[in-house]
Amino acid sequence: MAQILSAMKNSARLRAALATILLLAAGAALAENRKPASSKDGEYFDANGDPAYNISPDGKVDWRTYSGYLRFSAECLRCHGPDGLGSSYAPNLTDSLKRLTYPQFLQTVAGGKRDLAGGQEKVMPSLGTDKNVMCFVDDIYVYLKARADGALPRGRPTDHEPKPKSWSDAEDACMGPE
Amino acid sequence: MKILMASLISVSSLALAGPASAQDTDTKLTQNPADWVIPAGNYAGNRYSKLDQITNKNASKLQPVWTFSTGVLRGHEGGPLVVGDIMYVHTPFPNIVYALDLNNNGQILWKYEPKQNPDVIPVMCCDTVNRGLSYADGKIFLDQADTTLVALDAKTGKLLWSAVNGDPKIGETATMAPLPVKNEVLVGDSGGEFGVRCNVTAYDMNSGKRIWRAYSEGPDDEILFDPEKTTMLGKPVGKDSSLKTWKGDQWKQGGGCTWGWYSYDPELNMVYYGSGNPSTWNPKQRPGDNRWSMTIFARDADTGMAKWVYQMTPHDEWDYDGVNEMQLVDQKFDGKERKLLVHFDRNGFGYTLDRTNGDLLVAEKFDPAVNWATGINMDKNSPDYGRPIRVKKYSTEANGEDVNTQGVCPAALGSKDEQPSAYSPKTGLFYVPTNHVCMDYQPFRVTYTPGQPYVGAILSMYPPPGQTDMGNFIAWDATKGKIVWSDPERFSVWSGALATAGDVVFYGTLEGYLKAVDAKTGKELYKFKTPSGIIGNVMTYMHKGRQYVAVLSGVGGWAGIGLAAGLTDPHAGLGAVGGYAALSKYTSLGGALTVFALPQ
Numbered sequence: 001m002a003q004i005l006s007a008m009k010n011s012a013r014l015r016a017a018l019a020t021i022l023l024l025a026a027g028a029a030l031a032e033n034r035k036p037a038s039s040k041d042g043e044y045f046d047a048n049g050d051p052a053y054n055i056s057p058d059g060k061v062d063w064r065t066y067s068g069y070l071r072f073s074a075e076c077l078r079c080h081g082p083d084g085l086g087s088s089y090a091p092n093l094t095d096s097l098k099r100l101t102y103p104q105f106l107q108t109v110a111g112g113k114r115d116l117a118g119g120q121e122k123v124m125p126s127l128g129t130d131k132n133v134m135c136f137v138d139d140i141y142v143y144l145k146a147r148a149d150g151a152l153p154r155g156r157p158t159d160h161e162p163k164p165k166s167w168s169d170a171e172d173a174c175m176g177p178e
Numbered sequence: 179m180k181i182l183m184a185s186l187i188s189v190s191s192l193a194l195a196g197p198a199s200a201q202d203t204d205t206k207l208t209q210n211p212a213d214w215v216i217p218a219g220n221y222a223g224n225r226y227s228k229l230d231q232i233t234n235k236n237a238s239k240l241q242p243v244w245t246f247s248t249g250v251l252r253g254h255e256g257g258p259l260v261v262g263d264i265m266y267v268h269t270p271f272p273n274i275v276y277a278l279d280l281n282n283n284g285q286i287l288w289k290y291e292p293k294q295n296p297d298v299i300p301v302m303c304c305d306t307v308n309r310g311l312s313y314a315d316g317k318i319f320l321d322q323a324d325t326t327l328v329a330l331d332a333k334t335g336k337l338l339w340s341a342v343n344g345d346p347k348i349g350e351t352a353t354m355a356p357l358p359v360k361n362e363v364l365v366g367d368s369g370g371e372f373g374v375r376c377n378v379t380a381y382d383m384n385s386g387k388r389i390w391r392a393y394s395e396g397p398d399d400e401i402l403f404d405p406e407k408t409t410m411l412g413k414p415v416g417k418d419s420s421l422k423t424w425k426g427d428q429w430k431q432g433g434g435c436t437w438g439w440y441s442y443d444p445e446l447n448m449v450y451y452g453s454g455n456p457s458t459w460n461p462k463q464r465p466g467d468n469r470w471s472m473t474i475f476a477r478d479a480d481t482g483m484a485k486w487v488y489q490m491t492p493h494d495e496w497d498y499d500g501v502n503e504m505q506l507v508d509q510k511f512d513g514k515e516r517k518l519l520v521h522f523d524r525n526g527f528g529y530t531l532d533r534t535n536g537d538l539l540v541a542e543k544f545d546p547a548v549n550w551a552t553g554i555n556m557d558k559n560s561p562d563y564g565r566p567i568r569v570k571k572y573s574t575e576a577n578g579e580d581v582n583t584q585g586v587c588p589a590a591l592g593s594k595d596e597q598p599s600a601y602s603p604k605t606g607l608f609y610v611p612t613n614h615v616c617m618d619y620q621p622f623r624v625t626y627t628p629g630q631p632y633v634g635a636i637l638s639m640y641p642p643p644g645q646t647d648m649g650n651f652i653a654w655d656a657t658k659g660k661i662v663w664s665d666p667e668r669f670s671v672w673s674g675a676l677a678t679a680g681d682v683v684f685y686g687t688l689e690g691y692l693k694a695v696d697a698k699t700g701k702e703l704y705k706f707k708t709p710s711g712i713i714g715n716v717m718t719y720m721h722k723g724r725q726y727v728a729v730l731s732g733v734g735g736w737a738g739i740g741l742a743a744g745l746t747d748p749h750a751g752l753g754a755v756g757g758y759a760a761l762s763k764y765t766s767l768g769g770a771l772t773v774f775a776l777p778q
Contacts, residue, residue, distance in 0.1 A: 073636035073637070077636070078631070078739065088305065089734060121271060125630075129627060130627055132631070156638070175625060
């Protein structure tokens with residue numbers, strides 16, 4: 001696991017560097033709708049095999065991105081603000097996800113975070129045992145990634161791909177019986 | 179030496195108090211207009227001052243005369259107290275208390291800073307706010323974020339006793355201002371978004387020992403109900419009045435939190451407060467009326483036994499907490515002098531009840547935008563007497579799980595949230611800070627994990643269709659249920675109001691303005707932009723013959739969630755940010771006290 005994480009970190013660093021170059025080249029045009037490298041059963045992945053969004057030019061989003069919007073709004077909005085834009089006491093995630101890699105994102109969500117600077121103590125709880133978050137953590141990731149890339153505007157996505165059967169099965173397995 | 183000093187002080191304060199009980203002393207203290215010893219200024223919750231140096235004729239000449247930075251950046255709710263020559267200022271987490279010397283340019287006499295586990299921070303629903311302190315019997319009372327209630331020596335800041343009221347590990351936190359009543363201190367808890375089972379607890383003022391505790395839901399002996407004597411709308415509630423209205427054991431995670439403002443009527447010896455939302459926010463998951471969430475309680479101050487209750491929003495579907503302040507006033511109703519209770523609920527209705535017996539007299543919308551119900555059933559012979567008449571289109575229960583119910587007014591923050599109103603006996607009017615915001619609400623299934631959020635709905639908020647203002651500051655006639663005048667505001671008015679005998683009413687805005695308006699007309703007399711957005715409550719005091727007005731600024735709280743983002747207009751099409759600019763264009767963080775007076 002540690003090996004995988006560090007391999008991912010290395011490639012993430014490379015990607016971050018590439019992204020910086022791209023940003024410099026692109027100048028003010030920050031919005032970038034990244035195309036996924038692969039897909040399986042309605043779920044999408046980037047070149048590293050990390051979860052990815054798929055947004056068509058008409059704004060239709062893949063199921064995971066839509067689910068991510070719902071779960072973000074339910075579990076994260078209270079602190080991180082509508083559409084991930086932050087609040088008076090928690091950071092703007094459309095900025096943070098420009099820097100955070102997928103493993104770093106998972107680590108932060110599962111383990112939480114503390115920033116106890118004077119006058120503005122920021123504490124994120126560890127959500128690793130919260131099924132309402134962890135069963136949908138990949139969905140929340142691709143949604144925020146799309147927001148950070150500028151590929152998805154504010155508000156509820158207007159249209160989405162159907163819910164994949166494999167996704168439903170995974171949800172049931174993770175959430176347990178009602 | 180310190181010990182000697184402290185004992186000398188306590189001896190002298192005992193001598194001063196003499197044979198009179200703490201109650202007598204403190205009822206007198208709340209009647210001295212120079213002081214402001216409890217959050218609402220008096221036990222009736224009126225936020226009214228008899229001081230009349232500042233009038234509607236001279237208020238335009240007001241100016242800031244001194245300021246104080248709290249050193250804390252989170253949202254600053256509540257307001258300062260003044261007792262004699264000392265002002266007491268509190269902060270959000272870490273819950274610092276400062277005693278400032280009014281004889282010496284606000285010099286810090288003492289500072290109390292508790293050490294609390296920062297793990298409490300993320301368990302607080304909407305920022306780490308604290309609604310302030312109370313004073314009685316030579317002590318300052320503070321309910322810390324981690325639910326530790328402390329009594330501090332008002333002269334020295336020394337910790338006299340502390341009592342642990344709840345457990346943040348299961349989501350129990352504290353944000354409210356304690357209320358000292360007779361020989362007790364009353365506190366409630368926060369945590370409705372974490373499936374907490376909330377209560378009100380009375381602690382002995384001198385020892386911190388628990389006297390009584392009354393839960394919002396559960397068996398009769400735990401909610402302190404007498405099935406035969408406790409009434410709702412004139413009828414006994416009967417046995418198991420709470421248990422019968424929940425599926426299985428759901429009442430154990432039932433919410434009904436008690437974080438609002440409490441009032442006390444010394445003559446009736448009754449305490450009044452409201453309970454919050456039932457947990458979860460997904461109504462489908464918790465069938466039944468979910469009693470006694472969303473309820474006004476009238477309890478005996480000595481025993482906690484409930485005399486009467488009134489559930490305003492049975493089976494809540496929108497998070498319309500019932501915790502807002504209970505205003506106790508004596509006014510003429512139908513030609514007769516009545517002891518009234520007036521309450522502006524999150525659900526958008528202004529209620530007027532007889533506070534002796536809980537009779538419902540008036541229930542009218544205090545924002546015309548309210549649409550989830552057409553009204554409240556006032557037919558005493560109807561089985562639905564006192565219940566809201568719901569509109570199916572806006573029912574998140576009727577529309578069901580995973581359906582986005584659109585255009586519900588008000589939004590979950592209510593037509594009014596905790597920001598307390600003021601009442602002037604001179605004009606007979608209530609001055610109410612309001613929100614003018616609607617929402618989309620989509621409930622869905624959630625699982626309960628102790629100490630984790632238990633919400634189960636997603637919301638988006640926006641001004642009513644076709645409008646851009648998100649708040650109003652209104653004057654309300656509670657005997658008629660009518661708005662007398664209304665001043666529109668760009669953002670929700672999230673600041674507690676103050677009414678004075680000078681016919682001036684004060685409030686703050688989220689941009690940071692302290693405003694003075696004419697009590698009769700609402701005409702703006704004065705405004706000044708303080709360092710940050712105001713979610714605190716305005717107070718007034720007199721020192722050395724001069725009247726001062728003070729307010730805490732420091733944006734945050736629930737209002738701070740939209741600070742960066744602003745609200746979008748979902749009806750303006752995909753991606754439109756709309757005309758509703760983010761609050762961050764107007765203000766930034768920072769706790770500061772600003773004190774105003776007329777030039778000398």
